[in-house]
Amino acid sequence: MRDIRSVKRIGRLFRTTAFKLAIGILLIFTVFAVTILLYVGFCAQKLLDEQVSITLGEEIKGLLAQYNSGGVVRLVRLIERHSQQPGSSLYLVTSAAGETLAGNIMSLESDGLLKAGTYELLYRIIEDGEPRPHRALVETVILPGGFRLMVGRDLAETDRFRSVIWRTGGWSILFVLALAVAGGVFVARRVMICIDQMTETTRLIMAGDFSGRLTVAGTGDELYRLAQSLNMILDRIQELMKGLKEFSDNIANDLKTPLIRLRNSAEEALRSSNSVDELRLALDHVIDEADGLIKLFNTLLMIARAEAGGALDKGETLDIVATAHDVAELYEPLAEEAGLILRVHAERRCEIKGSRELLSQALANLIDNAIKYSVAGDSFSENKKEIVVGV
Amino acid sequence: MLRIIKLLLIEDDASAAAYLVKAFRELGHSIDHAPDGINGYTMATDGCYDVLIVDRMIPRMDGLALIRVLREQSIETPVLILSALGQVDDRAKGLRAGADDYLPKPYAFSELLARVEILSRRARVTPTEEIIFRVADLELDRLSHRVTRAGVEIELQPREFRLLKYLMRHSGQVVTRTMLLEQVWDCHFDPQTNVIDVHVSRLRSKIDKGHDLQLIHTIRGAGYTIRETNR
Numbered sequence: 001m002r003d004i005r006s007v008k009r010i011g012r013l014f015r016t017t018a019f020k021l022a023i024g025i026l027l028i029f030t031v032f033a034v035t036i037l038l039y040v041g042f043c044a045q046k047l048l049d050e051q052v053s054i055t056l057g058e059e060i061k062g063l064l065a066q067y068n069s070g071g072v073v074r075l076v077r078l079i080e081r082h083s084q085q086p087g088s089s090l091y092l093v094t095s096a097a098g099e100t101l102a103g104n105i106m107s108l109e110s111d112g113l114l115k116a117g118t119y120e121l122l123y124r125i126i127e128d129g130e131p132r133p134h135r136a137l138v139e140t141v142i143l144p145g146g147f148r149l150m151v152g153r154d155l156a157e158t159d160r161f162r163s164v165i166w167r168t169g170g171w172s173i174l175f176v177l178a179l180a181v182a183g184g185v186f187v188a189r190r191v192m193i194c195i196d197q198m199t200e201t202t203r204l205i206m207a208g209d210f211s212g213r214l215t216v217a218g219t220g221d222e223l224y225r226l227a228q229s230l231n232m233i234l235d236r237i238q239e240l241m242k243g244l245k246e247f248s249d250n251i252a253n254d255l256k257t258p259l260i261r262l263r264n265s266a267e268e269a270l271r272s273s274n275s276v277d278e279l280r281l282a283l284d285h286v287i288d289e290a291d292g293l294i295k296l297f298n299t300l301l302m303i304a305r306a307e308a309g310g311a312l313d314k315g316e317t318l319d320i321v322a323t324a325h326d327v328a329e330l331y332e333p334l335a336e337e338a339g340l341i342l343r344v345h346a347e348r349r350c351e352i353k354g355s356r357e358l359l360s361q362a363l364a365n366l367i368d369n370a371i372k373y374s375v376a377g378d379s380f381s382e383n384k385k386e387i388v389v390g391v
Numbered sequence: 392m393l394r395i396i397k398l399l400l401i402e403d404d405a406s407a408a409a410y411l412v413k414a415f416r417e418l419g420h421s422i423d424h425a426p427d428g429i430n431g432y433t434m435a436t437d438g439c440y441d442v443l444i445v446d447r448m449i450p451r452m453d454g455l456a457l458i459r460v461l462r463e464q465s466i467e468t469p470v471l472i473l474s475a476l477g478q479v480d481d482r483a484k485g486l487r488a489g490a491d492d493y494l495p496k497p498y499a500f501s502e503l504l505a506r507v508e509i510l511s512r513r514a515r516v517t518p519t520e521e522i523i524f525r526v527a528d529l530e531l532d533r534l535s536h537r538v539t540r541a542g543v544e545i546e547l548q549p550r551e552f553r554l555l556k557y558l559m560r561h562s563g564q565v566v567t568r569t570m571l572l573e574q575v576w577d578c579h580f581d582p583q584t585n586v587i588d589v590h591v592s593r594l595r596s597k598i599d600k601g602h603d604l605q606l607i608h609t610i611r612g613a614g615y616t617i618r619e620t621n622r
Contacts, residue, residue: 287499287612294497298581329550330576333589361580368584 018191022184026177033176037169044165048158049137053118056139059089059151064141072147076102079149089153090123090136096146103150114140114148121152135159194223198230210238254296262289302361318356321346327363331371338371396511397439398422401431401457402446402473411444414500428452435461440468441511444503447474447485455488462489469510473498482579501613505565512564524559526606527619529598531559540598550575551594558607558617567614591615 013019067075072093079091083104092103094114105123118139124131138152198214205212213234214227269282321344328344335342398415400422402408408424415422423440425431428451435443435457443461447454458470469491474481482493491513492506524531528541536552538545547555553575558566568587572578595607608616 284612291499294499295581297497298495302580326576326578330578330582330586330590333593334584334586337589357579360578364578364580364582368582371584 013185013188013192016188016192016195019184019188022180022187026180026184029180030173030177033173037173041162041165041169045158045162048161052137052153052155052158053139056118056137056151056153060139060141060149063149063151064143067143067147067149072101072143072145075143075147075149079103089151090138091152092148092150094148094150096148098148101147105150114150116140116142116148120155191223198223198227202230205234210234210241251300255293258289258293258296262286262293265289302358316356317351317353318359320350320352320359321348323356323360324363327360327367331364331367335367335371338374340371340374342367342371394511396420396507397441398444398507399425399431399434399440399442400444401425401428401435401449401454402444403427403449404446411500411503415504418504426450428454428457432457432460435468436464436466442507443468443470444507445470445472445490447472447481455485455490458485458489469513471503471506471510473503499612501565501610502567502569505567505570505613508564509561509566509570512561524556524562526559526562526617527604529559529606531556540602545597547594547597551590551597554590554594555598555617558615561616563616563618565610565613565616570614 063075063078066078076093079093079102082089083091083102090103090105092105092114093101095101098114118137121136121138123134123136125134126132135155136152137155138150140148140150142148201212201214213231216224216227216231265282265285269279269286273279273282324344324346328342332342396415398420400408400411402411402424403426405426408426412422412424423434425434426449428449430451431443431445431449432452445454445457449457452460454472454474458472461468461470470489471492471494472485472490473494473496474485475496482495485493491510494503494506522533524533530537530539531552532538533556538547538552538555554571557571557574569581571587571591572582591607591609595605599605599607604619606617606619608618610616
């Protein structure tokens with residue numbers, strides 16, 4: 001069970017965006033590293049080869065100078081002396097016919113004649129009674145008089161050097177790869193832990209616990225910002241839910257009161273009315289109450305529509321000032337009756353896009369409330385008071 | 392005095408339909424009921440009705456589609472739409488489809504009755520209207536915007552003139568407060584307070600003050616009417 005879960009967890013880890021990103025970067029990085037390493041390797045190899053051939057050239061030049069001043073006898077003597085020295089150089093002087101005059105090469109495999117020029121040569125050294133293959137870079141010149149002089153350098157040293165370079169390069173690439181994979185896993189795991197926490201919390205919230213919030217670590221990174229935004233969304237949702245709850249509570253109350261009144265007056269009429277006229281009066285009362293309820297429902301519909309905001313996108317172009325004048329005109333007699341003055345202060349046209357219906361309803365509600373809750377001026381000489389509705 | 396109106400009600404809610412049929416029959420009107428769009432369409436094309444009352448959401452054929460089809464066939468019977476979708480754009484959609492009036496549910500029966508009576512009158516009178524409306528000794532000249540009572544000119548504000556004109560055009564019929572709000576003020580919302588009552592009482596004081604015969608009457612639970620006799 002545990003194994004399955006850990007396998008699943010690893011699977012999930014490999015599927016995370018962070019891990020995929022890490023792998024992508026790793027691939028690009030590897031390609032670059034290998035390219036650079038190859039370039040460096042080839043350059044080093046070329047340098048080594050060049051160095052060997054330069055040394056050979058220098059030596060040949062020296063030997064040639066000796067030959068020119070002392071002839072073949074001096075050259076043979078010199079070569080014999082060089083050959084005695086321990087080291088890695090190969091020497092050979094042959095006659096024009098190919099007979100060995102001096103040098104440390106026992107036999108040549110070819111027909112005995114050395115080609116002129118610089119080239120690689122395979123040869124064998126007897127070590128502990130066993131011939132072992134070696135590579136050497138040799139330079140051969142044909143001396144005036146038909147003698148041939150060959151000088152060579154064993155390449156085992158440079159080969160070793162070269163292999164050290166390649167091995168180090170290979171290992172460092174492997175090391176980089178391993179490091180990158182480890183880094184990817186680390187980053188992905190860290191992100192996954194954060195995301196898992198978030199998912200856990202959001203699940204809880206989805207299950208109904210709206211007070212839950214994401215833990216916000218104060219690192220200021222992108223996850224922190226995301227968590228912060230989510231928390232703000234949750235705050236807003238909670239606020240809206242609270243508003244909705246209060247709203248429906250209010251509706252329930254607003255509906256209950258007139259319904260109870262309606263029921264009571266019907267009951268009252270049934271119990272105590274004797275004459276038809278009394279019953280008629282009671283029924284009139286009942287109808288009035290029902291009309292009030294209808295009005296209430298219409299208002300609720302209006303509020304629902306305004307809340308949905310759907311009416312706004314089908315807005316028409318309207319003149320606020322004209323609308324204000326219309327509404328004021330409708331309410332003017334009512335205000336006057338209440339001992340108030342209703343005036344519209346608006347100079348020019350002001351066109352907006354919106355619902356004339358909703359705007360006039362809003363203005364009407366404002367003016368209506370202003371009229372209802374204003375008391376006529378207390379001064380006796382001037383018993384008129386101004387209502388100011390600012391928008 | 393009572394004109395019999397021939398009505399067709401297209402409504403799928405059986406209890407609402409039964410209530411309306413009973414109410415209209417009690418008032419002496421003749422009313423047929425169709426429970427769905429197809430039946431309603433057949434009956435509307437056959438019978439000669441004064442007014443159609445159509446619910447917007449009915450089975451087998453949508454109310455708006457029904458009206459559109461009728462209008463395409465030049466059947467110009469006035470149509471009143473009943474709808475639970477009491478919204479402005481729905482009202483606009485209904486009127487665009489060819490309906491003549493729109494009443495959102497829930498509504499008061501008195502409101503429906505008043506509107507139906509107005510619509511039925513519209514179906515009968517010729518479209519050319521008289522220039523001068525007369526009720527008893529009250530005269531309103533639509534062209535010169537002059538109002539006189541017993542030969543004496545009465546000064547009216549433009550809105551009061553429109554209010555009186557509307558009342559006089561439908562003299563003898565009940566006009567509800569909502570109808571006045573819609574027709575005179577072009578307001579499609581409920582102003583909660585009795586604004587209309589105040590306007591009408593102002594108008595009444597200008598028209599009826601100093602005269603024995605009161606012309607503007609309040610109909611309890613319904614609205615207003617302008618007429619000579621105190622029925």
